[in-house]
Amino acid sequence: MIMESNNYDEADMVNEVELLQEALGSGAWNMTFDQNGELTSVNWSQVFRRMIGYKDESDFPNKLSSFIDRLHDDDRERVVNLYWNAVKDYTDRTVYDTEYKFLTNNRGYRWFHAAGRIARRENGSPISIVGFFIDIDDKKKLEESLKAADEEKTEQLRILKSLADMYYSMHLINLRTGNITEYSSGTELREFLDKKISAAEKMRLIMENVVVPQFRESALKFTDLTTLSERMRGLKTLSSEFVGIYTGWFLANFIAVETDNEGCPTVVLFSTQVIDERKQQEHVLFLRSVTDDMTGFLNRRAYEAQLEYYRRNPIPENLVFTVFDINQLKHVNDTLGHAAGDELICGFASIANKLKMLQGKNGKVFRTGGDEFVGIFCLTPEQYAIGEKEFFNHVSKWRGKLVKRIAIASGTACRSDYPDLNIDELAKIADQNMYTSKAEYYKRKGIERRHI
Structure with missing residues (x-):
C-alpha cells in the first residue's frame, strides 16, 4: 500500500510545482478525509482553474x-462511482485513473485525463487524495496520432505522479510501539534510519546530524518523541521551521493520524519539506519593505522597529545617536526642481556610504523623512569624532x-x-542639537528660514 501525506500546506505546494504543471498542461487538486472516511476539504489549484x-x-x-456538476452526462455516474470506489476501498486496490468530457468555462466540453493517489492510515481509511488533471482533447480528436499521444500522456503521468512525493522525507510513527514506516526519505537520513534503535533515538540522532548548530537545540525539542503526544494534545498538526546542513530551510510537520480518548496522538505522520527558496524570497521581500528605494538606507519602518528594540532591551554604553538634515532642500526643490533635490539626497547617501568608520x-x-536621516552607531566618542570629521x-x-x-x-x-x-530621550536631544546646528547655518548665511 502506497501512502502519501495529507497536504496541509497547499499554498507552498502550488508555489513549487505550478510552473511545471503549466508546462506539462496539467492541474493539481487534493482532498482530505476524517478518520471515518468522510470528506472534510477540497482544494482546486489555480493551475487547475485556469485550465478550465x-x-x-x-x-x-x-x-x-x-x-461533478460540470462532468458530461455520459461520464458523470461512471467517474463519480470510480472516485468513491477508490476512496472507500480500504485495500487500496481500486485506482482512480480515468478519462472524461468536462465543461470548461471558455471552450465548451473538452476531454481530460485525471489520476489520483490516496494516502491511507494503517486501518486503510483514507487520509487524503492528491490528483492531477491533463487536457487530452486534441489527442482524442487526432485519431491518426493516438499512439504517439498515448505515449506522451503516459510520460506526463509518470512525471506528474512523481510530483505527488513532494516531501523531502515522510514517515509514519507509532508512538506506542516505536515503529517507523518510511514512505520517502532523503539519502542523508538512510544511515540513521537503518540503525536498530528506538524511534525516539533515531529522531534525536537525525536532528543532531542534519540540522545546523544554531537550530539544533530547538529542533531536538520539537522532534522529541517522548514528549510529542502530550505536546500535541488536542492538536491536529504541529509545525516548525529549521535550517538543515544539506537542505537549507525546511518545514517539519507532525500530523496526528490516530489519537487516544484524551486527544493525545498515538500515531503521527512526520514530514519534512524543503522551503529554502521560499524563505529566500521572503527575506528579499522583507528587505524591500524596510529599505528606502532612493538611497538604499533603512526606511522609517525599520527606524521605528529599532527604537522599539531599544525600548525593550538595554542600550549599548557606546551608542551614538545622530540626526542629519539637508539644509535648503526645499529651496532647491522650489528653484531648481525636484531632480536637483533628489541629487542632494543621493549626494548625502553617497557620502554616508563611504564612512566605514x-x-x-x-x-x-x-x-x-524627505531630507532627514538618523544614524545609530556603536562607537566610542573618540571613534565617532574621527568619523564625523571625515564625513x-x-x-x-x-x-x-x-x-x-x-x-x-x-x-x-x-x-x-x-x-x-x-532611547527616545536620546533621540530628542540629538534632534534638538541638529536644529541648533541648522539655525547656526542659516544665521551664518544670513538666510531667514521662513523664506526657505
Whole structure:
C-alpha cells in the first residue's frame, strides 16, 4: 500500500510545482478525509482553474460539486462511482485513473485525463487524495496520432505522479510501539534510519546530524518523541521551521493520524519539506519593505522597529545617536526642481556610504523623512569624532551636476554622556542639537528660514 501525506500546506505546494504543471498542461487538486472516511476539504489549484477557464474560488469554489456538476452526462455516474470506489476501498486496490468530457468555462466540453493517489492510515481509511488533471482533447480528436499521444500522456503521468512525493522525507510513527514506516526519505537520513534503535533515538540522532548548530537545540525539542503526544494534545498538526546542513530551510510537520480518548496522538505522520527558496524570497521581500528605494538606507519602518528594540532591551554604553538634515532642500526643490533635490539626497547617501568608520560593526543609517536621516552607531566618542570629521570633509568636497554644493546639519547624543536617558530621550536631544546646528547655518548665511 502506497501512502502519501495529507497536504496541509497547499499554498507552498502550488508555489513549487505550478510552473511545471503549466508546462506539462496539467492541474493539481487534493482532498482530505476524517478518520471515518468522510470528506472534510477540497482544494482546486489555480493551475487547475485556469485550465478550465475560471479565475479563483469565487467562480469555481473549493467544493466537490464544482467538479461533478460540470462532468458530461455520459461520464458523470461512471467517474463519480470510480472516485468513491477508490476512496472507500480500504485495500487500496481500486485506482482512480480515468478519462472524461468536462465543461470548461471558455471552450465548451473538452476531454481530460485525471489520476489520483490516496494516502491511507494503517486501518486503510483514507487520509487524503492528491490528483492531477491533463487536457487530452486534441489527442482524442487526432485519431491518426493516438499512439504517439498515448505515449506522451503516459510520460506526463509518470512525471506528474512523481510530483505527488513532494516531501523531502515522510514517515509514519507509532508512538506506542516505536515503529517507523518510511514512505520517502532523503539519502542523508538512510544511515540513521537503518540503525536498530528506538524511534525516539533515531529522531534525536537525525536532528543532531542534519540540522545546523544554531537550530539544533530547538529542533531536538520539537522532534522529541517522548514528549510529542502530550505536546500535541488536542492538536491536529504541529509545525516548525529549521535550517538543515544539506537542505537549507525546511518545514517539519507532525500530523496526528490516530489519537487516544484524551486527544493525545498515538500515531503521527512526520514530514519534512524543503522551503529554502521560499524563505529566500521572503527575506528579499522583507528587505524591500524596510529599505528606502532612493538611497538604499533603512526606511522609517525599520527606524521605528529599532527604537522599539531599544525600548525593550538595554542600550549599548557606546551608542551614538545622530540626526542629519539637508539644509535648503526645499529651496532647491522650489528653484531648481525636484531632480536637483533628489541629487542632494543621493549626494548625502553617497557620502554616508563611504564612512566605514561611522558605520562600525553595528552601525545603521535610516532615512526617516524627505531630507532627514538618523544614524545609530556603536562607537566610542573618540571613534565617532574621527568619523564625523571625515564625513564633513567629504561634505565640503561634494559637487553635483545640478547643485554646486551640499550643506548638512547634524546633532548628536552619546549614551556615555547621558547614561540615565532612554532611547527616545536620546533621540530628542540629538534632534534638538541638529536644529541648533541648522539655525547656526542659516544665521551664518544670513538666510531667514521662513523664506526657505
